[in-house]
Structure formats: structure tokens, C-alpha cells
Amino acid sequence: MRREGFCSGFRYNLAVRMNAFQCEMVARDGKVKFPDVRIERTNLARQAFSEAQLRGKLKLPDNPYIPGGSKEDLDPYTGQGKFSVAKKRANDAKSQQNNQNQQGGSCWEP
Structure with missing residues (x-):
């Protein structure tokens, strides 16, 4: 995600967080299992990249929300x-x- 720019990485991060922390996965044996966020999910990465590309957001190389960035506040x-x-x-x-x-x-x- 680093080479595609901040926006596609940010979208991927939001998708993984939404999947991991808002959904409970219940296995067949009745135990609750959570998705492993350490594993990169290529389908979400491709979806985040294509959505950022569609919106023209791949030109932002850096995080605009860091202190001193254009959207820090x-x-x-x-x-x-x-x-x-x-x-x-x-x-x-x-x-x-x-x-x-x-x-x-x-x-x-x-």
C-alpha cells in the first residue's frame, strides 16, 4: 500500500478496521473468532486502490492529516x-x- 499513496492505504485501513472490529465471526463450533489483521487482504487492497484511483486521489503522496499537513485540523x-x-x-x-x-x-x- 505504500507505493500506491496515502489515500489507497487509508481506505484499506478503514476497510480492515471495519471488518475486524464491527463484525463477530462465529465458527461452526460456536466460538467467536476475529479476523487476523496482520494478514494483508488482497481483495480489500485492490478495492481500496481502484476506489482511490477512480476518485483521483492517488496524487496525494503524503498523509495530509499529520501536523503541518493541509488537513491537520x-x-x-x-x-x-x-x-x-x-x-x-x-x-x-x-x-x-x-x-x-x-x-x-x-x-x-x-
């Missing part, structure tokens, strides 16, 4: 802004405003 699952980032920006703006108010006050010089 978006949640990759919902597409909405991350709460922690919005809260941090509000606190930064508030502290910057408080600093500007304090700079204009009376200055004490020894």
Missing part, C-alpha cells in the same frame, strides 16, 4: 474540525488578546 473520519484544535486556537487568540491589552498599560522603568 480535520477529523479524518467525520471531515469536521477537531474539537481540540478549535479549542486551542480559541485559547491562543484569547491569550494573544490579553497580551496586547497588557502591552499598552503603564510601563515601569527603573
